[in-house]
Amino acid sequence: MNNKWKKLVSSYLVLVLLIGLVTTSVGNRVHAAEQFDLNAKSAILIDAETGKILYASEPDLTLPPASMTKMMSEYLVLDAIKNKKVKWDDQVQITDYVFSISQNKELSNVPLRKDAQYTVKELYEAMAIYSANGATIALAEHIASSETNFVKMMNDKGQELGLKNFKFVNSTGLNNSDLNGNHPKGTGADEENMMSARATATLAYNLINQYPEVLETASVPTKTFREGTSDAIKMLNWNWMLSDIPGYLQQYAYEGLDGLKTGSTDLAGYCFTATAERNGMRLISVVMGTDSITKRFEETKKLLDYGFQNFEHKDIFPAGYETKGNKTLSVQKGKEKTVQISSEEPLTITINRGDEKNYAPIVKFDKSLLNDENALTAPIEQGQKVGYLTYEYKGEDEYGYITEDIAQKVNVPIVTESSVNKANWFVLTMRGIGGFFADIWASVSGAIKGLFS
Template sequence: MKKYSYQKCTAIVLAFIMFFSLFAGVNQAKAEAGLNVNADGAILVDGETGKVLYEKNADSPLGIASMTKMMSEYLLLDAVKHGKVKWNQEYSVSELVYKISQPTSLSNVPLRRDGKYNVRELYEAMAIYSANGATIALAEVIAGSETNFVKMMNEKAKKLGLKNTKFVNSTGLNNKDYHGEQPQGTGADEENVMSPRDVATLAFHLINEYPDVLKTASTPMKVFREGTTDRIVMKNWNWMLPSLVYGYKGMDGLKTGTTDFAGYCFTGTATRDGKRFITVVQNAKDSSGKNDGYKARFGETKKMLDYAFSNYTKEELVAKHYQVKGHKTIPVIKGKEDKVKIYTKSAINMVIPNNEKDNYKPVLVLDKKKVNKNGEVTAPIKKGEKLGYLTIEPKNGDKVSFLTEEGQKKVQVDIIAVQDVEKANWFVLMMRSIGNFFGDVGHGISSTVKGWF
């Protein structure tokens, strides 16, 4: 009877274990399927640190169409910053720019063959209306020719660490739209390609290094050549701006793109409650797998942003002046004191999944150039002197991925000395040496005597 009862209890326990294991497995599957983006490639990142929150085919080179213009914007803003180009600088229209700017089937503001335009109005036409002729005009302003500009684009891509990127023109058009006048060294049917990770990395650099780009990118409508017979109303192609068709709260950028090769693409960014996210979709489709155009790219972007704003929160994971348990001080040699207090110079804030603050632990890394192999620092030490850094990592061993090293450093803070530690004078150091010598001798004698018995 007792044996039967024992077997019955064991069976019940095993059944419960199997049930809860199955339940946990279902929940895990649901979590993994929490975000499924219908696009050939996609990525979702934190706009402040570049922490990757979701990715799909993130390293596959795909068509980007007019999202290309983000690199053209970056190079222009860089040239203005360094005084190589001025906003009021005038441009005289080249024959190529005139030809490209005329077809209304392409995104354009028609430019006059004998016209003169300043850099700012050409920039606004590019950033708001995705004007192709205006983009080539800016390429000529910066580099003398679009051919030279494309070389600059690819060189900058390498410097930014974009590993799956190739630019063949400044606009994102298919080279066949140039009718044989595409940049030298590129094929007639070539298009620009980037991976979702590269697109997000470019966007990350653009909005963090040149945040004013968002003031232009978020302009829903602007008139080109106001007060002239060339007046054109430029409506922003980013229909997710709050006042437009697919308006989304907090949306303020960044760039759309469409060609037959690339499909419907969009790099979006939105901010709410102190959080900013960047999204990329390439060749976006609807839930049935069909490419239904504008609705698909904006719908899939909304899906990612809704997921991010609902499931992630910005938390202070390490407070300012935080001291690591067991490492509140560092031993000091040659100092008036034998140890120095250390703490973090500032706080660490990071976007993490809701209610997971306790799942992160601090990791202390001391500077090997200042701390010897015994973990000691040599006096003198100045108050506020950096002695290492503190970062955080998940307790469960999960890998946290960032777009750039610069972004990753935003979740690292300096470890600094709390107070000055002066170097002891020669007499004190000499007496310590003598004391240490006799201490070592005494210890040696004691050990020897103990060894006799």
């Protein structure tokens, strides 16, 4: 083979190699979710800041959430604290019902005495760290006077937060059959709470964003309940993915993970709502219906790895962005006839890395500010909001947002770049005269053209 042919073949091979590398890179980016099989009945992964869904598998399938239910109980406790309906140092009386549940060693519990009182803080920590069922019911009774009333609060709050495909029948996530005939009124003796992965993620999203302090307790790996008393019990967090979980459980630890809630019952299988933060991005994942206590952590790792490796927060349109065809608005009765408009701030969303080209700008104007000719009327202030900038996605595998309300908030204001004062009467009069003669001239010229057509 002569040198000319050697060079030609070498160049061809290099070209083939480069095409292969580019194709592989694009394939890894666009279809990364296809590279893992998730062994769960239902799962979802969202960005905790924007509510953007990054991955979903049967997200609306309604399944038992088991003790992930306690995220709603935690929410209502923190809500009661915020609204000063209860205090952390309030003393909670233990009823016969709570006592009987707390003594059941087959359930996750800390032992509670009828002749002792416990603070809201103690019971909350037992619920959040150790998933203690008796402690959860005690808090429900303290806040709402009965678990029945508390369950109504849970369902009402779920509606308020935009949850769909859910129903709470108790405060713990147990099957009602475990409650010794004391299940809340209006619920069945064998009923169990039901939620979809989407609803569970929506609950976690609201819990973390409205009460970020929840992670201070959820991230505690171990704590001794009633330390220094005869009832002392070491609580080991059921979340084995915490970065500082002790001993042999370190094999499941995940960098940046600090919550949120595990769950398991015979009907539910093994479930887990996780949240982790890396490099300024926080993700929330939900896996439901896995077949072992460790599998829920293994599947969660797959989801979180996928999210952190493939997605980023990106300013898809910068502040001061002017869209083609919408750089100005007409102004009536102003010293200037137009005013420039642009975005007030950058539009930041969570995207698949390198996918910016698939996002097209969409401008929506506030019709109440415009007249029939789509013009503003002077005077106009600088920075006056006239609409908003959002986007349209033109790629594939777009999962949207966890609720429609959140999706509607993905926009930034479009504002005027300068002020426009109202023109004085003389200028407006001359414009009117000019317009009058312009109309006459248009009519005359049109008639003349008609004579020769």
